[in-house]
Amino acid sequence: MLLDSIDSLQAALQAQAYIADRGLATSVFLALKLQRPLLLEGEPGVGKTEVAKVVANLLDTELIRLQCYEGLDVSQAVYEWNYARQIMHIRSLEAQHAPFDENELFDERFLLRRPLLRAIEESREKPCVLLIDEVDRSDEEFEAFLLELLSDFQISVPEIGTIRAVNRPVIILTSNRTRELHDALKRRCLYSWIDYPSFQKELEIVHTKVPDAAANLAHQVTAFIQELRTQDLYKLPGVAETIDWTTALVALNQTALDESIVEETLGVILKYKDDVHKVRNEILRPVYNRAVNR
DSSP: OTOOOHHHHHHHHHHHHOOOOHHHHHHHHHHHTTTOOOOEEETTTTTTHHHHHHHHHHHHHEEEEOOOOOOOOOOTTTTTEEHHHHHHHHHHHTTTTTTOGGGGSSGGGGEEOOOOHHHHTTTTTTTOOEEEEEEGGOOOHHHHHHHHHHHHHHEEEEEEEEOOOSSEEEEEEEEEESSSHHHHHTSEEEEEOOOOOOOOHHHHHHHOTTSSSSSSHHHHHHHHOOOOOOOTOOSSOHHHHHHHHHHHHHHOOOOSOHHHHHHHHHHHOOHHHHHHIIIIIIIIIHHHHHHHTT
């Protein structure tokens, strides 16, 4: 049913409490229909990772996640050999005075499968969703390694050979654009940029994610965050912070904003000392006044 139309997919995403605009729904639809990797770029907290989670729920399949970071290599992302088990096998053969063949050490039973290899092998029966999260944090060398997976849905293990996916996993990559990704990677993917939402869309997201929030509170919180994003801050709050702040205010039994509660809960939406200091001491009142009068 997800592949019937873009409209049906958009409705299915909304039923999973994910509000996707037409452009994003089209990109996800084509990625599923054409079996192509999908690269999602945008500022932190705009819902890129959540797309993969929701798609996995819609397909009723496993989500395999690889969190990228500087220094990530093949042994952590793809596979490595179980050296302890290999040594035990050698000692066992020696104790039995059995003949020893080095090739035995590179049997699949000694192979430790990391996320990328798991996604290829476990998709043999049912396609999984492979999330390669924040790929821009990895090194360019690792980014180059991904090209074989993204183009041919296969991984080469020198000691064993090439392992190909019978049923292709749904591959979703995310990037916060801390660095520019190579064209070779981008060419292998469909692409969608997820921007900060409009006021109406973000308000709809808040109502969907925090249904217990009073209408007035949801409106004021959304307006405050929207106003805050127009300021010169080191790290602007994303949609995730909007949801977290609304949830926190509901937990505090708030039905509307006031300056004191905003100041007390700034740590929910701002994560840097300089940003908190600037908002608290310079721009809190004008931003608050514009938000409540919006």
